[in-house]
Amino acid sequence: MPLTELLEKPLQFIMFGGKGGVGKTSMSAATALGFAKEYAKRRKNDKVLIFTTDPAPSLADSFGQKIGNEPTQIEGAKNLFAMEIDAKKVLEEFKKEYGEDILDILQEGTYLANEEAEELFSLDIPGLDEVMGLKKITDFMDSQEFGLYIVDTAPTGHTLRLLTLPELLDDWIKFLASLRWKYHAMVRQFAREERVTKADQFLLEMKKTVKKVRELLQDEKRTEFIVVTIAESMGVRETEDLISTLEKFHIPSRHIIINNIFPKEDSDFAKFKRKNQEKYINEIKKKFSNHAITEVLLQADEIQGIKSLESLGKQLFV
Ligand SMILES: Nc1ncnc2c1ncn2[C@@H]1O[C@H](COP(=O)(O)OP(=O)(O)OP(=O)(O)O)[C@@H](O)[C@H]1O
Ligand SMILES: [Mg+2]
Numbered sequence: 001m002p003l004t005e006l007l008e009k010p011l012q013f014i015m016f017g018g019k020g021g022v023g024k025t026s027m028s029a030a031t032a033l034g035f036a037k038e039y040a041k042r043r044k045n046d047k048v049l050i051f052t053t054d055p056a057p058s059l060a061d062s063f064g065q066k067i068g069n070e071p072t073q074i075e076g077a078k079n080l081f082a083m084e085i086d087a088k089k090v091l092e093e094f095k096k097e098y099g100e101d102i103l104d105i106l107q108e109g110t111y112l113a114n115e116e117a118e119e120l121f122s123l124d125i126p127g128l129d130e131v132m133g134l135k136k137i138t139d140f141m142d143s144q145e146f147g148l149y150i151v152d153t154a155p156t157g158h159t160l161r162l163l164t165l166p167e168l169l170d171d172w173i174k175f176l177a178s179l180r181w182k183y184h185a186m187v188r189q190f191a192r193e194e195r196v197t198k199a200d201q202f203l204l205e206m207k208k209t210v211k212k213v214r215e216l217l218q219d220e221k222r223t224e225f226i227v228v229t230i231a232e233s234m235g236v237r238e239t240e241d242l243i244s245t246l247e248k249f250h251i252p253s254r255h256i257i258i259n260n261i262f263p264k265e266d267s268d269f270a271k272f273k274r275k276n277q278e279k280y281i282n283e284i285k286k287k288f289s290n291h292a293i294t295e296v297l298l299q300a301d302e303i304q305g306i307k308s309l310e311s312l313g314k315q316l317f318v
Pocket of ligand 2: 152
């Protein structure tokens with residue numbers, strides 16, 4: 001069953017994930033274009049934003065135009081915008097904004113010397129850059145500038161890490177909060193009144209962000225994670241891993257796209273490949289019988305530019 005049914009849902013957030021090179025970027029770009037066209041017809045005020053947190057982004061290749069780290073309008077699709085988030089840069093901005101507060105917490109709670117605290121803070125907290133990327137999106141959502149957000153994720157390993165980040169970040173906040181608590185306990189021994197400092201406000205804000213990201217990722221009404229795969233044994237295995245992680249984190253996922261299927265052609269090679277692929281297509285259908293499966297044929301040319309994305313979209317929105 002194709003993605004057409006998604007057009008009827010009040011979705012706000014669609015993520016595409018799967019192993020390297022299976023067609024995540026192509027599928028997410030074609031889907032974004034399909035939604036933008038539909039919105040132009042019936043939800044004129046709603047714009048679509050497609051973005052990627054992939055450190056090696058390729059949306060620009062897919063759309064055949066330059067894309068910046070702020071929403072860039074796609075030529076030929078008035079209500080479609082794309083953005084390549086440089087997560088490292090977002091993290092730098094975050095550090096500039098909150099660095100002092102985090103240092104405050106580390107110093108007050110642990111009596112570390114300045115240089116020691118700075119060293120601790122400069123340690124890369126795994127995945128913090130990506131959380132900040134997602135935070136950027138929740139900030140956009142608050143501004144209600146776009147009606148739908150589509151994420152082209154980096155290959156599976158990276159995506160799984162991204163999904164576990166709210167938990168990771170939560171641990172990190174708990175750690176900082178426990179330092180805060182020690183500090184406050186000490187202050188209470190000497191003074192009656194407790195000040196709410198900037199550092200406390202920072203912790204509160206981070207907690208809210210984590211909560212927001214988690215709620216969004218787990219919201220059945222607003223969110224859909226579409227798994228892209230190919231009809232090979234590795235593809236089946238990676239799909240199993242990805243779907244079980246999605247289940248573990250309660251992230252709604254009801255669609256699988258099987259890409260690069262050989263067309264039914266007369267050549268012996270195509271026949272042989274197709275027959276082999278059908279074995280895996282059937283295995284995927286059987287294993288994930290609760291998922292809607294969309295099959296996409298291998299095209300003669302690579303997917304590049306609006307025209308080729310539109311033609312790909314015909315297979316997604318039948
Ligand atoms: N159905 C298809 N027919 C022909 N070419 C395709 C098809 N799907 C994808 N491609 C091509 O395969 C290559 C990889 O596709 P794409 O970049 O979408 O994959 P990806 O999963 O995003 O890769 P990565 O993991 O590197 O981000 C691209 O050159 C794309 O044009
Ligand atoms: Mg890609």
